[in-house]
Amino acid sequence: MKQVLFSNEEFNEALERLNKLMRDAEEISNVDHKVLLYNVLQYFDSIHREPLSRIMSALGHHPDLKRNIVQDETVQKLCALYDLELESAPTENSGTIGFIPVGDVGMMTPRKQKDWLELGNYEELENLKLYPKNYEKVNFIISRVGSDVFAVQNQCDGSVLPIDKGTLEDHVLICPWHGCKYDLKTGKEMNGSDKRLETFPVEIEDTGLLKVEIAY
Ligand code: FES
Known part of the structure; x- marks a missing residue:
């Protein structure tokens, strides 16, 4: 898909920087600040996840657009960030976009301690x-x-x-x-x-x- 604001490389760099910031956030020692940060992130997650889920669901009615979108590297990474899994091989006729239910995603990481x-x-x-x-x-x-x-x-x-x-x-x-x-x-x-x-x-x-x- 055509670059709009920045390139795939710049997108990946931004992702890497975000990962680094999240690792730094893990080290915050003040519990109140940490809880505040997690709450802010959780609300950001929620307000992005719902419209993104609706967009991806609506794409089922527009196969050409869907084909373009699901092949885009940045879209694939965004979906991965939100635990939304695109079917790996969209086809001309069927190609629906499937999601892993959020509840199941949570269960994929067994708690050990x-x-x-x-x-x-x-x-x-x-x-x-x-x-x-x-x-x-x-x-x-x-x-x-x-x-x-x-x-x-x-x-x-x-x-x-x-x-x-x-x-x-x-x-x-x-x-x-x-x-x-x-x-x-x-x-x-x-x-x-x-x-x-x-x-x-x-x-x-x-x-x-x-x-x-x-x-x-
Ligand atoms: S999010 Fe719908 S009842 Fe809690």
């Missing part, structure tokens, strides 16, 4: 407030409900959207995007669907020290 994190005294947490956290690329939320504390993944099931701007009614977490309700005790969606949030083990020591076990 577990760590107990110490997150301060649980009494310092405001009741019914959602606190986004990040550890080893795992985005999760902790929230206190009375004398209990829960930890769940910070991503609505079946979506890439973070859920930490949702609301809590007792131990029910309401997703800010389309209103799914999850039981923090089990992670299960309240209406009996298959949706669920991953839950993480929580312990509160006699001193009030809050510990959460994160698998990554």
